[in-house]
Amino acid sequence: METRKINFTVEIEDNDLIEHYLIKAMGEMLGSSVVDYQVLTDTKDLYENDTTFRKLTSIYYDAKRKRNDYINSKL
Numbered sequence: 001m002e003t004r005k006i007n008f009t010v011e012i013e014d015n016d017l018i019e020h021y022l023i024k025a026m027g028e029m030l031g032s033s034v035v036d037y038q039v040l041t042d043t044k045d046l047y048e049n050d051t052t053f054r055k056l057t058s059i060y061y062d063a064k065r066k067r068n069d070y071i072n073s074k075l
Contacts (some may be wrong), residue, residue, distance in 0.1 A: 009040070 001045055012018050019039075046053045 005035075 012022060047057060
């Protein structure tokens with residue numbers, strides 16, 4: 001059986017109860033197919049106030065785009 005991996009980001013209110021219900025709903029709907037769950041750090045202030053972080057972020061997204069372009073050219 002072939003599988004399809006889907007990654008998505010959801011932005012919710014900073015509230016433990018809401019997050020709890022989100023995890024519960026994902027578990028009920030998707031079961032063991034959920035292979036990763038992360039809470040992302042809010043880097044907005046860091047991006048706005050740190051030139052080194054901005055440069056690293058730019059390098060990261062450029063590399064990510066190039067990697068995805070390479071993968072898609074091989075499919």
